[in-house]
Amino acid sequence: TLPTLGLYGLGTMGSALALNILDNGYPLHVSNRSANVTKDFVTEAGPLAEKLTSADSLVEMAQAMPAPRAIILMVPAGKPVDDSIEQLIPHLEPGDVIVDAGNADFNDTRRRTGELESRGLAFLGMGVSGGEEGARNGPSIMVGGTDSVWHGLKEVIDAIAAKFDGAPCAARLGPDGAGHFVKTVHNGIEYADMELIAEVYGLMRYGRDMEPAAIGEVFGGWNEGRLQSYLVEITAEVLAAKDSKTGEPAVDVILDRAGQKGTGRWTVIEALRMGQSASAIEAAVGARSWSAEKGTRKAGADILGFTRGSVDLTNEDLEAALLAGRVVAYAQGFRILKAASDEFEWSLDFATIAEVWRAGCIIRSSLLDEIASAFRGNLPEGQLIFGDDFAELLRSTMPALRKVVSAAALSGHAVPAFSAALGFLDTMSTARGTTDLIQGQRDRFGMHGFERLDTGETGQHGPWWD
Ligand code: 6PG
Numbered sequence: 001t002l003p004t005l006g007l008y009g010l011g012t013m014g015s016a017l018a019l020n021i022l023d024n025g026y027p028l029h030v031s032n033r034s035a036n037v038t039k040d041f042v043t044e045a046g047p048l049a050e051k052l053t054s055a056d057s058l059v060e061m062a063q064a065m066p067a068p069r070a071i072i073l074m075v076p077a078g079k080p081v082d083d084s085i086e087q088l089i090p091h092l093e094p095g096d097v098i099v100d101a102g103n104a105d106f107n108d109t110r111r112r113t114g115e116l117e118s119r120g121l122a123f124l125g126m127g128v129s130g131g132e133e134g135a136r137n138g139p140s141i142m143v144g145g146t147d148s149v150w151h152g153l154k155e156v157i158d159a160i161a162a163k164f165d166g167a168p169c170a171a172r173l174g175p176d177g178a179g180h181f182v183k184t185v186h187n188g189i190e191y192a193d194m195e196l197i198a199e200v201y202g203l204m205r206y207g208r209d210m211e212p213a214a215i216g217e218v219f220g221g222w223n224e225g226r227l228q229s230y231l232v233e234i235t236a237e238v239l240a241a242k243d244s245k246t247g248e249p250a251v252d253v254i255l256d257r258a259g260q261k262g263t264g265r266w267t268v269i270e271a272l273r274m275g276q277s278a279s280a281i282e283a284a285v286g287a288r289s290w291s292a293e294k295g296t297r298k299a300g301a302d303i304l305g306f307t308r309g310s311v312d313l314t315n316e317d318l319e320a321a322l323l324a325g326r327v328v329a330y331a332q333g334f335r336i337l338k339a340a341s342d343e344f345e346w347s348l349d350f351a352t353i354a355e356v357w358r359a360g361c362i363i364r365s366s367l368l369d370e371i372a373s374a375f376r377g378n379l380p381e382g383q384l385i386f387g388d389d390f391a392e393l394l395r396s397t398m399p400a401l402r403k404v405v406s407a408a409a410l411s412g413h414a415v416p417a418f419s420a421a422l423g424f425l426d427t428m429s430t431a432r433g434t435t436d437l438i439q440g441q442r443d444r445f446g447m448h449g450f451e452r453l454d455t456g457e458t459g460q461h462g463p464w465w466d
Helices: 012-023 035-051 058-064 079-091 106-118 131-137 147-160 178-207 212-222 230-240 263-273 279-291 294-303 315-344 350-356 367-376 388-411 416-428 435-446
Strands: 004-008 028-031 052-054 069-073 097-100 122-129 140-144 170-174
Touching: 004 012, 004 058, 012 028, 012 035, 012 131, 012 147, 028 035, 028 058, 035 052, 058 069, 058 079, 069 079, 069 147, 079 097, 079 106, 097 106, 097 147, 106 122, 106 140, 106 178, 122 131, 122 147, 122 178, 140 147, 140 178, 140 350, 147 170, 170 178, 170 350, 178 212, 178 230, 178 263, 178 279, 178 315, 178 388, 178 416, 212 230, 212 315, 263 279, 263 315, 279 315, 279 416, 315 350, 315 367, 315 388, 315 416, 350 367, 367 388, 388 416
Parallel strands: 004 028, 004 069, 028 052, 069 097, 097 122, 140 170
Antiparallel strands: 122 140
């Protein structure tokens, strides 16, 4: 039998998810930190309110719910989640489950799962992607938790999730923090894709002197081809829009300083901690951080006086380079997932993850179906970029990627994410690199030792120590 459902936190995402649950015919209890919001929500729900029970507080909500209960938390990540759990614990009983549907740090999810399980309660860490529209009409849902707890809620989660060819974009991906980790990496890829798109925009706008609306049209056209994706689609929309106050292109009235709530950064931190480098994602996170230094950049424009010149790049060059960059962003994301899966013994299924991302989420794109197939097939060295179709795609787009990065470099346009993607591809296609010299340097200054190429002997020292 299905547990009684409750949802706490009726902000933008919470209320959209609640309406989605109601829309699918499930009765729901709701509450919010401030009770006014709950009242407004009940009014907003209109006819859907028939299956709704509202409470003035989280505890009252839990008390009004017959056991077994499943309480979905849609509150900001961090302390609000711990506070909610603490309030709930005395009112729950074995068989009840708390579902964290926010963008939690997976380390917290692992800790919370352990704490709740030790009290006989269950916890699901559920990554939800798709923004407000997704939450309302069908998000992509990435679940971490025990199999039995997942099965208890699968019916509801499948019902509210986005569908791709009829298949729900929801899955249990592994235990405890696995779902939130996959969501975090999703966001890392989101950051990289957004940055790559913004770099293309910059080259068109400031290197080719194109107007935002004209650039929007190009993106709209790309959305019909291999770059088909939600982010390219909304980019076209944003670039076409006019500011209602001034009639200027909407992008022109927006301050060029991007915020970030942490998931992109966590992706990079985890990657580095696991001895990986998700360089395109890192470049995107860094670009947002640098963007915040508006004052420094203004001073730099005056003091250093470097200029941005024009670039001789066609739409086709930019389209191909963006495709290559996007493949690198996904590939680096999956590399981090692999490292985490090994470290935490999650047995992540990369094809399933790609399938869950095919609809509902922010990084949905036509490439994901191909990525899922690639992971179901045979990938040399386990690398997405070496799969037949992707290797072919990269061979054909590489000249454009080189052209874009070099044109940008020669004309003074910052393209950190494209540069990072190119550096990664060049490194991963070079059998004999240059770290022999680094090993030599390490041995020279610190007697760190190296492995001989000819004999395979380790702990060797150079003639500088003879
Ligand atoms: C989604 C989004 C969303 C996320 C922001 C990232 O999948 O629906 O990833 O969950 O919170 O898009 O936010 P920042 O850009 O503010 O870090």
